[in-house]
Amino acid sequence: MPGRKPSLRPYDAKSLERSALRYVERFATTRGKLADYLTRKLRERGWAEESEPPVEALAERFAELGYIDDRAWGEAKAAAMTRRGLGARRVRQALGAAGIAGEDMAAIDEAAGDAAVESAVAFARRKRIGPFGPGSDDRAVIERQVGQMVRAGHPPDLARRIARMEPPSSDPEFRFEDADDVAARLKSSLS
Structure with a gap:
């Protein structure tokens, strides 16, 4: 029938290893990601041999060979x-x-x-938070900005400090290149 996919044969040890090799040659990966990929492929196509599929052993062997780091x-x-x-x-x-x-x-x-401070400043710059935004004394705006930073993985106290910061200059055309100045000011205030 047209449009019907041919059924794929179940994996054996050699075909599983070939599939793993194709995966690691195409993608930088970890042992865990390779094992997850092989497990998913085995679910899709099945396993033809009586012994258990050597998923973890393949991942370990590839790491020893330097294919995975x-x-x-x-x-x-x-x-x-x-x-x-x-x-x-x-x-x-x-x-x-x-x-x-x-x-x-x-x-x-x-x-x-x-790199926590630099990362937080980079996020604030990208999202126009604190000294990189239009500036606001509105508590709801500041809390929303803090929430954005916390969801991005930053500690709440650092997020609050950045959200409450004013631009480093009174110049209304504050340039985003001044992020290094913001990071330096923040680090000196944390010391």
Whole structure:
């Protein structure tokens, strides 16, 4: 019949490994994400052999061979999220969902914590919060801005400080390039 998909044969050990190789050659990934992908594919097509599918063993072997590097993937993902202005809590959630844990997570978490102020300022700049916005003394506006920052993973006390900040200059044409000045002022006030 036209339009009908041909039924796919169930995986065996070799075809499962080929599928895993195709996945890691196309995507930077983690052990956890590869295992999730293979598990999903096995659900779709089935398993032809009597033994259990070697999903975890394949992921571990690929990591030993250097095809997968959880820490490098996590560092790159955390750096990208931090540049976008997301906070350490959101970074931890995303990395945890990808299967990053243990000492890899601790090292990445420490780096994300070091960039917390810069990340919060980048988010405020992107969303026009606090010194980057039109400015408002309205409590509801400030609380909405704080809520945006907290949902993005920033600590509430840091979010409140940024939302209440005035532009660093009285110039009405405040330039967004002054974000470094805002971060420096914020860091000095936190010390």
